Amino acid sequence: MGNNSLKSTAIKGVIWSAVDKFAVQFGQFVVGILLARILLPEDFGLIGMLTIFIAVSQTFTESGLGTGLIQRQNRSGIDFSTLFVFNLAVSGFFYLLLFFAAPFISSFFGQPELTYLTRVLGLTLFFNAFAIVQRTKLTIAVDFKSIAKSNVIGMITGGICGVVAAINGYGVWSLVIQMLAGAFSSSLSLWFLSNWMPSVAFSKKAFRSLFGYGSRLLIAGLYAQILNNIYNICLGKFYTPASLGYYTRAKSFADIAAGTIGSILQQSTFPILASVQDDKEKLISIFSRMIRMSAFLVLPLMTLIALLAKPIVLLLLTEKWSSVIPLLQWIVFSRVFLPVSSLNLNLLNAAGRSDLYLKTDLSKLPVTLLAMAITIPLGVKAIVIGHVVTSALFFAVNAYLPGKLFGYGILKQIKDMLPFLAATIGMSIVVFITSWLTENLILQLFLGGISGVITYLVICRLFRLEELKEVCEIVLKMKKG
Structure with missing residues:
Protein backbone atom coordinates (compact mmCIF):
# COMPACT_ATOMS: atom_id res chain seq x y z
CA MET A 1 0.00 0.00 0.00
CA GLY A 2 1.53 3.32 -1.11
CA ASN A 3 1.94 6.34 1.14
CA ASN A 4 -0.88 8.30 -0.51
CA SER A 5 -3.20 5.31 -0.50
CA LEU A 6 -2.32 4.55 3.11
CA LYS A 7 -2.94 8.16 4.16
CA SER A 8 -6.27 8.22 2.28
CA THR A 9 -7.36 4.98 3.94
CA ALA A 10 -6.28 6.24 7.34
CA ILE A 11 -8.14 9.57 6.94
CA LYS A 12 -11.26 7.80 5.72
CA GLY A 13 -11.07 5.40 8.64
CA VAL A 14 -10.59 8.24 11.14
CA ILE A 15 -13.50 10.21 9.65
CA TRP A 16 -16.01 7.37 9.88
CA SER A 17 -14.68 6.20 13.21
CA ALA A 18 -15.12 9.78 14.44
CA VAL A 19 -18.68 9.93 13.06
CA ASP A 20 -19.39 6.63 14.80
CA LYS A 21 -17.93 7.53 18.18
CA PHE A 22 -19.14 11.11 18.38
CA ALA A 23 -22.64 10.27 17.14
CA VAL A 24 -22.99 7.36 19.54
CA GLN A 25 -21.42 9.15 22.48
CA PHE A 26 -23.48 12.29 21.89
CA GLY A 27 -26.62 10.20 21.66
CA GLN A 28 -25.74 8.27 24.79
CA PHE A 29 -24.87 11.54 26.48
CA VAL A 30 -28.32 12.97 25.73
CA VAL A 31 -30.06 9.74 26.74
CA GLY A 32 -27.96 9.59 29.91
CA ILE A 33 -29.02 13.12 30.86
CA LEU A 34 -32.69 12.32 30.28
CA LEU A 35 -32.45 9.13 32.33
CA ALA A 36 -30.49 10.87 35.11
CA ARG A 37 -33.16 13.55 35.40
CA ILE A 38 -35.86 10.87 35.75
CA TYR A 231 -13.51 1.06 41.80
CA ASN A 232 -17.11 0.02 41.12
CA ILE A 233 -16.66 -3.09 43.25
CA CYS A 234 -15.11 -1.18 46.16
CA LEU A 235 -17.63 1.66 46.09
CA GLY A 236 -20.51 -0.79 45.76
CA LYS A 237 -19.21 -2.88 48.65
CA PHE A 238 -18.12 -0.20 51.12
CA TYR A 239 -20.38 2.73 50.21
CA THR A 240 -24.04 3.27 49.27
CA PRO A 241 -25.51 2.62 45.81
CA ALA A 242 -26.00 6.39 45.54
CA SER A 243 -22.26 7.00 46.04
CA LEU A 244 -21.50 4.55 43.25
CA GLY A 245 -24.16 6.26 41.13
CA TYR A 246 -22.41 9.63 41.58
CA TYR A 247 -19.09 8.05 40.61
CA THR A 248 -20.48 6.34 37.48
CA ARG A 249 -22.09 9.60 36.32
CA ALA A 250 -18.81 11.50 36.79
CA LYS A 251 -16.95 8.75 34.98
CA SER A 252 -19.43 8.76 32.10
CA PHE A 253 -18.95 12.52 31.59
CA ALA A 254 -15.17 12.08 31.51
CA ASP A 255 -15.32 9.04 29.23
CA ILE A 256 -17.52 10.83 26.72
CA ALA A 257 -14.56 13.07 25.90
CA ALA A 258 -11.32 11.15 26.42
CA GLY A 259 -12.87 7.73 25.88
CA THR A 260 -14.40 8.74 22.57
CA ILE A 261 -11.22 10.29 21.21
CA GLY A 262 -9.10 7.38 22.42
CA SER A 263 -11.48 4.87 20.89
CA ILE A 264 -11.47 6.69 17.53
CA LEU A 265 -7.69 6.77 17.35
CA GLN A 266 -7.29 3.20 18.60
CA GLN A 267 -9.91 1.63 16.35
CA SER A 268 -9.03 3.52 13.18
CA THR A 269 -5.25 3.26 13.46
CA PHE A 270 -4.84 -0.37 14.54
CA PRO A 271 -5.43 -1.92 11.09
CA ILE A 272 -3.23 0.80 9.55
CA LEU A 273 -0.41 0.22 12.03
CA ALA A 274 -0.74 -3.53 11.57
CA SER A 275 -0.40 -3.14 7.78
CA VAL A 276 2.98 -1.35 8.15
CA GLN A 277 4.30 -3.35 11.09
CA ASP A 278 7.42 -4.35 9.11
CA ASP A 279 8.33 -0.75 8.27
CA LYS A 280 9.61 0.71 11.53
CA GLU A 281 10.09 4.26 10.23
CA LYS A 282 6.59 4.49 8.79
CA LEU A 283 5.12 2.82 11.89
CA ILE A 284 6.61 5.39 14.25
CA SER A 285 5.74 8.27 11.92
CA ILE A 286 2.05 7.33 12.04
CA PHE A 287 2.19 6.62 15.76
CA SER A 288 3.81 9.96 16.69
CA ARG A 289 1.20 11.86 14.68
CA MET A 290 -1.52 10.06 16.63
CA ILE A 291 0.12 10.98 19.93
CA ARG A 292 0.14 14.64 18.95
CA MET A 293 -3.43 14.51 17.68
CA SER A 294 -4.54 12.91 20.94
CA ALA A 295 -2.89 15.68 22.97
CA PHE A 296 -4.34 18.35 20.68
CA LEU A 297 -7.87 17.13 21.33
CA VAL A 298 -7.82 15.68 24.85
CA LEU A 299 -5.81 18.16 26.92
CA PRO A 300 -8.03 21.22 26.29
CA LEU A 301 -11.29 19.28 26.32
CA MET A 302 -10.71 17.57 29.67
CA THR A 303 -9.43 20.78 31.24
CA LEU A 304 -12.49 22.67 30.00
CA ILE A 305 -14.79 20.06 31.54
CA ALA A 306 -13.00 20.39 34.89
CA LEU A 307 -13.23 24.19 34.85
CA LEU A 308 -16.93 24.18 33.92
CA ALA A 309 -17.97 21.14 35.99
CA LYS A 310 -20.38 23.07 38.22
CA PRO A 311 -22.60 24.58 35.49
CA ILE A 312 -22.40 21.36 33.45
CA VAL A 313 -23.70 19.17 36.29
CA LEU A 314 -26.27 21.53 37.77
CA LEU A 315 -27.77 22.57 34.44
CA LEU A 316 -27.86 19.15 32.84
CA LEU A 317 -28.46 16.79 35.76
CA THR A 318 -30.13 19.10 38.34
CA GLU A 319 -29.27 19.74 41.97
CA LYS A 320 -29.82 16.13 43.08
CA TRP A 321 -26.54 15.24 41.31
CA SER A 322 -24.44 18.05 42.87
CA SER A 323 -22.18 15.49 44.57
CA VAL A 324 -20.87 14.64 41.10
CA ILE A 325 -19.12 18.04 40.72
CA PRO A 326 -15.94 17.46 42.80
CA LEU A 327 -15.65 13.89 41.51
CA LEU A 328 -15.88 15.06 37.90
CA GLN A 329 -13.27 17.78 38.44
CA TRP A 330 -10.75 15.14 39.50
CA ILE A 331 -11.69 12.18 37.34
CA VAL A 332 -11.29 14.08 34.06
CA PHE A 333 -7.57 14.38 34.75
CA SER A 334 -7.25 10.62 35.15
CA ARG A 335 -8.77 10.36 31.67
CA VAL A 336 -6.21 12.75 30.14
CA PHE A 337 -3.75 9.85 30.03
CA LEU A 338 -6.22 7.31 28.63
CA PRO A 339 -5.95 7.93 24.85
CA VAL A 340 -2.14 8.13 24.84
CA SER A 341 -1.83 5.03 27.03
CA SER A 342 -4.18 3.15 24.71
CA LEU A 343 -2.16 4.19 21.67
CA ASN A 344 1.03 2.89 23.26
CA LEU A 345 -0.54 -0.50 23.87
CA ASN A 346 -2.07 -0.39 20.39
CA LEU A 347 1.42 -0.07 18.91
CA LEU A 348 2.55 -3.25 20.66
CA ASN A 349 -0.48 -5.15 19.36
CA ALA A 350 -0.02 -3.88 15.81
CA ALA A 351 3.61 -4.99 15.89
CA GLY A 352 2.53 -8.47 16.94
CA ARG A 353 3.90 -8.15 20.47
CA SER A 354 0.81 -9.07 22.46
CA ASP A 355 3.18 -10.77 24.92
CA LEU A 356 4.63 -7.38 25.84
CA TYR A 357 1.13 -5.91 25.96
CA LEU A 358 0.30 -8.50 28.61
CA LYS A 359 3.47 -7.95 30.62
CA THR A 360 2.86 -4.21 30.61
CA ASP A 361 -0.67 -4.61 31.95
CA LEU A 362 0.32 -7.15 34.59
CA SER A 363 2.62 -4.63 36.24
CA LYS A 364 -0.30 -2.36 37.16
CA LEU A 365 -2.35 -4.39 39.62
CA PRO A 366 -0.06 -4.02 42.68
CA VAL A 367 -0.07 -0.22 42.28
CA THR A 368 -3.87 -0.13 41.94
CA LEU A 369 -4.39 -2.33 44.98
CA LEU A 370 -2.03 -0.18 47.04
CA ALA A 371 -3.86 2.99 45.98
CA MET A 372 -7.21 1.43 46.83
CA ALA A 373 -6.00 0.25 50.25
CA ILE A 374 -4.84 3.77 51.09
CA THR A 375 -7.85 5.69 49.76
CA ILE A 376 -10.90 3.50 50.53
CA PRO A 377 -11.08 4.57 54.22
CA LEU A 378 -10.73 8.24 53.22
CA GLY A 379 -13.86 8.56 51.09
CA VAL A 380 -15.03 8.59 47.48
CA LYS A 381 -13.15 11.77 46.53
CA ALA A 382 -9.89 10.33 47.86
CA ILE A 383 -10.44 7.18 45.78
CA VAL A 384 -10.82 9.29 42.64
CA ILE A 385 -7.67 11.33 43.42
CA GLY A 386 -5.77 8.07 43.88
CA HIS A 387 -7.02 7.03 40.46
CA VAL A 388 -5.53 10.21 38.94
CA VAL A 389 -2.12 9.39 40.43
CA THR A 390 -2.14 5.76 39.25
CA SER A 391 -3.26 6.80 35.75
CA ALA A 392 -0.21 9.05 35.44
CA LEU A 393 2.05 6.20 36.57
CA PHE A 394 0.42 3.80 34.12
CA PHE A 395 1.07 6.19 31.25
CA ALA A 396 4.76 6.02 32.07
CA VAL A 397 4.61 2.22 32.17
CA ASN A 398 2.73 2.00 28.86
CA ALA A 399 5.23 4.32 27.14
CA TYR A 400 8.30 2.42 28.33
CA LEU A 401 8.27 -0.50 25.87
CA PRO A 402 7.52 1.54 22.73
CA GLY A 403 10.51 3.64 23.78
CA LYS A 404 12.70 0.60 24.20
CA LEU A 405 11.59 -1.14 20.99
CA PHE A 406 11.08 1.81 18.65
CA GLY A 407 12.97 4.72 20.19
CA TYR A 408 9.83 6.75 20.86
CA GLY A 409 9.37 6.63 24.62
CA ILE A 410 7.89 8.79 27.34
CA LEU A 411 10.29 11.75 27.04
CA LYS A 412 9.76 12.12 23.28
CA GLN A 413 6.02 11.67 23.70
CA ILE A 414 5.84 14.35 26.40
CA LYS A 415 8.00 16.66 24.28
CA ASP A 416 5.53 16.28 21.40
CA MET A 417 2.66 17.11 23.76
CA LEU A 418 4.20 20.21 25.37
CA PRO A 419 2.90 22.77 22.82
CA PHE A 420 -0.66 21.59 23.45
CA LEU A 421 -0.13 21.77 27.22
CA ALA A 422 1.04 25.37 26.88
CA ALA A 423 -2.02 26.24 24.78
CA THR A 424 -4.26 24.55 27.36
CA ILE A 425 -2.75 26.58 30.21
CA GLY A 426 -3.43 29.78 28.30
CA MET A 427 -7.00 28.66 27.67
CA SER A 428 -7.49 27.82 31.38
CA ILE A 429 -6.54 31.33 32.48
CA VAL A 430 -9.10 32.88 30.14
CA VAL A 431 -11.88 30.45 31.16
CA PHE A 432 -11.20 30.98 34.87
CA ILE A 433 -11.41 34.77 34.53
CA THR A 434 -14.54 34.57 32.36
CA SER A 435 -16.34 32.25 34.81
CA TRP A 436 -15.33 34.42 37.79
CA LEU A 437 -17.01 37.46 36.29
CA THR A 438 -20.56 36.03 36.58
CA GLU A 439 -22.50 33.75 38.93
CA ASN A 440 -25.11 32.86 36.32
CA LEU A 441 -24.60 29.19 35.46
CA ILE A 442 -25.79 29.52 31.87
CA LEU A 443 -23.43 32.42 31.22
CA GLN A 444 -20.57 30.57 32.91
CA LEU A 445 -21.07 27.57 30.66
CA PHE A 446 -21.64 29.54 27.46
CA LEU A 447 -19.03 32.26 27.86
CA GLY A 448 -16.48 29.95 29.45
CA GLY A 449 -16.86 27.36 26.69
CA ILE A 450 -16.75 29.84 23.80
CA SER A 451 -13.84 31.86 25.17
CA GLY A 452 -11.93 28.70 26.00
CA VAL A 453 -12.26 27.17 22.53
CA ILE A 454 -11.39 30.42 20.75
CA THR A 455 -8.36 31.04 22.98
CA TYR A 456 -7.04 27.53 22.47
CA LEU A 457 -7.42 27.63 18.69
CA VAL A 458 -5.77 31.06 18.48
CA ILE A 459 -2.77 29.90 20.50
CA CYS A 460 -2.47 26.75 18.35
CA ARG A 461 -2.58 28.99 15.28
CA LEU A 462 0.16 31.21 16.69
CA PHE A 463 2.28 28.11 17.43
CA ARG A 464 1.62 26.92 13.86
CA LEU A 465 0.63 23.47 15.06
CA GLU A 466 -0.01 21.07 12.17
CA GLU A 467 -2.77 19.23 14.05
CA LEU A 468 -5.07 22.25 13.76
CA LYS A 469 -4.66 22.15 10.00
CA GLU A 470 -5.25 18.38 9.89
CA VAL A 471 -8.46 18.65 11.90
CA CYS A 472 -9.70 21.37 9.56
CA GLU A 473 -8.94 19.12 6.57
CA ILE A 474 -10.85 16.24 8.17
CA VAL A 475 -13.86 18.47 8.87
CA LEU A 476 -13.87 19.69 5.26
CA LYS A 477 -13.73 16.08 4.00
CA MET A 478 -16.66 15.19 6.25
CA LYS A 479 -18.70 18.08 4.82
CA LYS A 480 -17.95 17.00 1.26
CA GLY A 481 -18.56 13.35 1.77
Missing part, protein backbone atom coordinates in the same frame (compact mmCIF):
# COMPACT_ATOMS: atom_id res chain seq x y z
CA LEU A 39 -34.11 8.14 37.72
CA LEU A 40 -32.25 8.18 41.03
CA PRO A 41 -28.48 7.90 41.65
CA GLU A 42 -29.17 4.55 43.34
CA ASP A 43 -30.48 3.12 40.06
CA PHE A 44 -27.22 3.88 38.29
CA GLY A 45 -25.30 2.54 41.27
CA LEU A 46 -27.03 -0.86 41.06
CA ILE A 47 -26.09 -1.23 37.40
CA GLY A 48 -22.56 -0.08 38.24
CA MET A 49 -22.20 -3.01 40.63
CA LEU A 50 -22.80 -5.43 37.75
CA THR A 51 -20.49 -3.76 35.24
CA ILE A 52 -17.43 -5.84 36.02
CA PHE A 53 -19.28 -9.16 35.79
CA ILE A 54 -20.72 -8.36 32.37
CA ALA A 55 -17.43 -6.84 31.15
CA VAL A 56 -15.34 -9.84 32.23
CA SER A 57 -17.79 -12.27 30.62
CA GLN A 58 -17.73 -10.23 27.41
CA THR A 59 -13.93 -10.26 27.42
CA PHE A 60 -13.92 -14.06 27.66
CA THR A 61 -16.42 -14.23 24.81
CA GLU A 62 -14.20 -12.15 22.53
CA SER A 63 -10.93 -13.66 23.87
CA GLY A 64 -8.77 -11.49 21.64
CA LEU A 65 -9.38 -13.76 18.64
CA GLY A 66 -10.99 -10.99 16.60
CA THR A 67 -7.97 -8.76 17.17
CA GLY A 68 -5.77 -11.68 16.17
CA LEU A 69 -7.59 -11.92 12.84
CA ILE A 70 -7.18 -8.19 12.23
CA GLN A 71 -3.45 -8.40 12.94
CA ARG A 72 -2.95 -11.50 10.76
CA GLN A 73 -2.02 -10.89 7.12
CA ASN A 74 -3.40 -14.15 5.66
CA ARG A 75 -6.93 -15.12 6.69
CA SER A 76 -9.19 -17.94 5.52
CA GLY A 77 -12.91 -18.64 5.74
CA ILE A 78 -12.36 -21.34 8.33
CA ASP A 79 -10.71 -18.78 10.62
CA PHE A 80 -13.89 -16.66 10.69
CA SER A 81 -16.17 -19.69 11.14
CA THR A 82 -14.01 -20.94 14.01
CA LEU A 83 -14.24 -17.54 15.67
CA PHE A 84 -18.04 -17.47 15.28
CA VAL A 85 -18.56 -20.92 16.83
CA PHE A 86 -16.18 -20.14 19.67
CA ASN A 87 -17.90 -16.82 20.46
CA LEU A 88 -21.34 -18.44 20.70
CA ALA A 89 -20.15 -21.33 22.85
CA VAL A 90 -18.32 -19.11 25.31
CA SER A 91 -21.17 -16.59 25.55
CA GLY A 92 -23.57 -19.43 26.41
CA PHE A 93 -21.22 -20.78 29.06
CA PHE A 94 -20.76 -17.43 30.75
CA TYR A 95 -24.44 -16.60 30.67
CA LEU A 96 -25.13 -19.82 32.59
CA LEU A 97 -22.32 -18.93 34.98
CA LEU A 98 -23.85 -15.50 35.61
CA PHE A 99 -27.33 -17.00 35.96
CA PHE A 100 -26.30 -19.33 38.79
CA ALA A 101 -23.88 -16.87 40.38
CA ALA A 102 -26.51 -14.10 40.54
CA PRO A 103 -27.64 -14.84 44.14
CA PHE A 104 -24.03 -14.74 45.35
CA ILE A 105 -23.44 -11.40 43.59
CA SER A 106 -26.58 -10.06 45.24
CA SER A 107 -25.43 -11.29 48.65
CA PHE A 108 -21.94 -9.81 48.24
CA PHE A 109 -23.30 -6.30 47.69
CA GLY A 110 -26.28 -6.73 50.01
CA GLN A 111 -28.73 -5.73 47.26
CA PRO A 112 -31.53 -8.31 46.64
CA GLU A 113 -32.53 -6.72 43.29
CA LEU A 114 -29.21 -7.73 41.75
CA THR A 115 -30.24 -11.38 41.33
CA TYR A 116 -32.83 -10.70 38.64
CA LEU A 117 -30.91 -7.75 37.20
CA THR A 118 -27.87 -9.99 36.62
CA ARG A 119 -29.85 -12.76 34.94
CA VAL A 120 -31.59 -10.43 32.51
CA LEU A 121 -28.66 -8.12 31.77
CA GLY A 122 -26.48 -11.16 31.01
CA LEU A 123 -28.48 -11.72 27.82
CA THR A 124 -26.39 -8.97 26.20
CA LEU A 125 -23.60 -11.55 25.95
CA PHE A 126 -25.61 -13.51 23.36
CA PHE A 127 -26.54 -10.46 21.33
CA ASN A 128 -22.95 -9.20 21.17
CA ALA A 129 -21.46 -12.64 20.40
CA PHE A 130 -23.60 -13.07 17.28
CA ALA A 131 -21.96 -10.07 15.60
CA ILE A 132 -18.29 -10.23 16.65
CA VAL A 133 -17.17 -11.78 13.35
CA GLN A 134 -19.14 -9.28 11.27
CA ARG A 135 -17.58 -6.42 13.18
CA THR A 136 -14.12 -7.95 12.77
CA LYS A 137 -14.48 -8.30 9.00
CA LEU A 138 -15.65 -4.71 8.65
CA THR A 139 -12.70 -3.52 10.74
CA ILE A 140 -10.24 -5.45 8.56
CA ALA A 141 -11.76 -3.77 5.50
CA VAL A 142 -11.50 -0.39 7.30
CA ASP A 143 -15.27 -0.12 6.67
CA PHE A 144 -16.04 2.02 9.69
CA LYS A 145 -19.01 3.51 7.86
CA SER A 146 -21.01 0.28 8.28
CA ILE A 147 -19.84 -0.08 11.87
CA ALA A 148 -20.97 3.49 12.53
CA LYS A 149 -24.42 2.76 11.11
CA SER A 150 -24.89 -0.30 13.33
CA ASN A 151 -23.73 1.52 16.45
CA VAL A 152 -25.99 4.51 15.79
CA ILE A 153 -28.96 2.19 15.22
CA GLY A 154 -28.21 0.48 18.52
CA MET A 155 -27.82 3.77 20.36
CA ILE A 156 -31.09 5.21 19.06
CA THR A 157 -33.11 2.05 19.63
CA GLY A 158 -31.72 1.49 23.12
CA GLY A 159 -32.11 5.15 24.06
CA ILE A 160 -35.75 5.35 23.00
CA CYS A 161 -36.65 2.12 24.79
CA GLY A 162 -34.82 3.18 27.96
CA VAL A 163 -36.35 6.65 28.18
CA VAL A 164 -39.87 5.35 27.48
CA ALA A 165 -39.42 2.74 30.22
CA ALA A 166 -38.14 5.37 32.67
CA ILE A 167 -41.07 7.69 31.98
CA ASN A 168 -43.41 4.78 32.67
CA GLY A 169 -41.86 4.15 36.09
CA TYR A 170 -39.64 1.10 35.45
CA GLY A 171 -36.80 2.54 37.54
CA VAL A 172 -33.51 0.65 37.35
CA TRP A 173 -35.03 -1.74 34.79
CA SER A 174 -35.09 1.15 32.34
CA LEU A 175 -31.29 0.96 32.19
CA VAL A 176 -31.43 -2.79 31.60
CA ILE A 177 -33.99 -2.37 28.82
CA GLN A 178 -31.81 0.32 27.24
CA MET A 179 -28.74 -1.95 27.14
CA LEU A 180 -30.60 -5.02 25.90
CA ALA A 181 -32.42 -3.18 23.12
CA GLY A 182 -29.22 -1.41 22.06
CA ALA A 183 -27.13 -4.61 21.92
CA PHE A 184 -29.80 -6.55 20.03
CA SER A 185 -30.49 -3.90 17.37
CA SER A 186 -26.79 -3.15 16.84
CA SER A 187 -25.93 -6.81 16.31
CA LEU A 188 -28.91 -7.37 14.04
CA SER A 189 -27.95 -4.42 11.84
CA LEU A 190 -24.39 -5.77 11.47
CA TRP A 191 -25.82 -8.94 9.93
CA PHE A 192 -27.52 -6.85 7.25
CA LEU A 193 -24.52 -4.58 6.67
CA SER A 194 -21.93 -7.36 6.45
CA ASN A 195 -21.81 -9.74 3.49
CA TRP A 196 -20.52 -12.62 5.63
CA MET A 197 -22.78 -15.53 6.60
CA PRO A 198 -21.73 -17.95 9.34
CA SER A 199 -21.18 -21.68 9.23
CA VAL A 200 -20.74 -24.21 12.03
CA ALA A 201 -17.28 -25.22 10.84
CA PHE A 202 -14.62 -25.31 13.55
CA SER A 203 -10.91 -25.90 13.03
CA LYS A 204 -8.73 -26.83 15.98
CA LYS A 205 -5.68 -25.75 14.02
CA ALA A 206 -7.16 -22.32 13.26
CA PHE A 207 -8.27 -21.95 16.86
CA ARG A 208 -4.83 -22.81 18.26
CA SER A 209 -3.20 -20.33 15.89
CA LEU A 210 -5.59 -17.52 16.77
CA PHE A 211 -5.58 -18.30 20.46
CA GLY A 212 -1.80 -18.23 20.54
CA TYR A 213 -2.00 -14.52 19.79
CA GLY A 214 -5.37 -13.85 21.37
CA SER A 215 -4.75 -15.61 24.69
CA ARG A 216 -2.33 -12.90 25.78
CA LEU A 217 -4.84 -10.25 24.78
CA LEU A 218 -7.51 -12.18 26.69
CA ILE A 219 -5.47 -12.09 29.88
CA ALA A 220 -4.60 -8.45 29.30
CA GLY A 221 -8.26 -7.68 28.57
CA LEU A 222 -9.41 -9.39 31.75
CA TYR A 223 -6.77 -7.55 33.66
CA ALA A 224 -7.83 -4.23 32.15
CA GLN A 225 -11.48 -4.86 32.96
CA ILE A 226 -10.62 -5.63 36.56
CA LEU A 227 -8.52 -2.47 36.80
CA ASN A 228 -11.23 -0.37 35.17
CA ASN A 229 -14.02 -1.72 37.35
CA ILE A 230 -12.32 -2.36 40.66
